[in-house]
Amino acid sequence: MKLIEYSDEEMLAIDLANTLAGELKNVLLQGGRASFVVPGGGTPGPVFDNLCEARIAWDRVDVFLSDERWLPEVHVRSNARLVKERLLTGRAGEARFHPLYAKADTPEEMIPTLEAGIAPCLPINVLLLGMGEDMHTASLFPGGDNLEVALSAEAPVLVPMRSEAAPEPRVTLSARVLKRAMAKHLVIIGDKKRNALERAVGRDPMEAPIAAFLDDMTVHWAE
Ligand SMILES: O=C1O[C@H](COP(=O)(O)O)[C@@H](O)[C@H](O)[C@H]1O
Numbered sequence: 001m002k003l004i005e006y007s008d009e010e011m012l013a014i015d016l017a018n019t020l021a022g023e024l025k026n027v028l029l030q031g032g033r034a035s036f037v038v039p040g041g042g043t044p045g046p047v048f049d050n051l052c053e054a055r056i057a058w059d060r061v062d063v064f065l066s067d068e069r070w071l072p073e074v075h076v077r078s079n080a081r082l083v084k085e086r087l088l089t090g091r092a093g094e095a096r097f098h099p100l101y102a103k104a105d106t107p108e109e110m111i112p113t114l115e116a117g118i119a120p121c122l123p124i125n126v127l128l129l130g131m132g133e134d135m136h137t138a139s140l141f142p143g144g145d146n147l148e149v150a151l152s153a154e155a156p157v158l159v160p161m162r163s164e165a166a167p168e169p170r171v172t173l174s175a176r177v178l179k180r181a182m183a184k185h186l187v188i189i190g191d192k193k194r195n196a197l198e199r200a201v202g203r204d205p206m207e208a209p210i211a212a213f214l215d216d217m218t219v220h221w222a223e
Contacts, residue, residue: 001201001214006222009046009189016187016220017050020126023183025056027125035062035121036095037173038087039130039138040069040079043187047128048086058094062121063087066129067139067161067172068100070107077168100158100171107160107171114171115157122157127181129217131210132165133192135200138178139163139170140209151175151205151212175205175212186210186219194221 006012020036027034038044065079073080080099088097098117102110131137140150141163150159155174162169178184188197197219200208 001217001219003219003221006220009222012187012189012220012222013046013050016047016128016185017054020047020051020128020185021054021056023126024054024061027182028057028060033060033062033121034125035064035123037064037066037124037127037178037181038083039066039128039187040082041130041132043130043189044128045082045086047187048083052087052090052092054091056091058092059096061092061095062098062118063092063095064098064118064121065100066127066137066178067170069139069166070101070169070171072103073099073101107158107169111156111158111160111171119157122177122180124177124181126183127178127185129178129184129186129210129213131186131188131193131197133196134165135196135203135208135210136163136165137186137210137213139166139172140175140205140212141165142207142209147206147209149174151209175209178213184213184217186213186217188219188221189223191223197221 139161144163155176205212
């Protein structure tokens with residue numbers, strides 16, 4: 001794990017956006033498309049605000065989420081809503097977005113359809129993850145009902161997840177898919193998350209799911 005500390009959240013957002021844009025540009029230089037996976041939640045908005053005007057060939061970028069809350073896109077907690085409002089605007093509006101939600105009562109009903117949408121974009125070229133203070137990442141929650149499956153070497157691409165820590169059902173990329181990403185970044189803000197990260201190092205991912213990804217991760221942190 002490599003840890004980069006920033007003087008403040010604004011510097012983090014500017015610098016991380018530049019790093020991500022540079023990595024996407026390098027992938028695109030090879031001629032094909034680039035897949036870019038992003039987190040939802042409260043942390044990545046300022047990074048998206050800086051990234052959305054980057055001068056890259058966004059029309060050759062496939063964007064999808066690390067995980068989604070099983071809610072329609074109009075809902076204030078929808079991760080797709082955040083991505084559409086903060087990332088897929090300006091130049092990045094040209095990117096192709098692959099939702100991880102479709103109208104149905106449960107994620108289980110739509111997982112085959114959603115997987116078909118993202119399967120051609122795998123493996124992930126550039127991955128940005130977030131993390132909660134409980135050491136969950138994507139929707140891999142400690143105590144989540146499908147965590148063992150989602151962490152297994154044979155996991156499917158997408159796994160439905162329910163947890164007492166989450167007010168709605170989730171769908172998450174499995175650890176197998178996230179681990180294969182060519183470039184991995186984690187963005188965390190504040191002392192509580194920094195402490196949580198330090199507590200996670202070397203732990204069993206069943207207790208601290210972020211631990212599954214730390215080997216070749218660049219962590220971006222500001223107070
Ligand atoms: O619920 C979620 O939580 C994590 C962390 O979110 P944050 O609000 O603490 O930044 C996020 O990475 C994930 O995508 C999201 O669905």
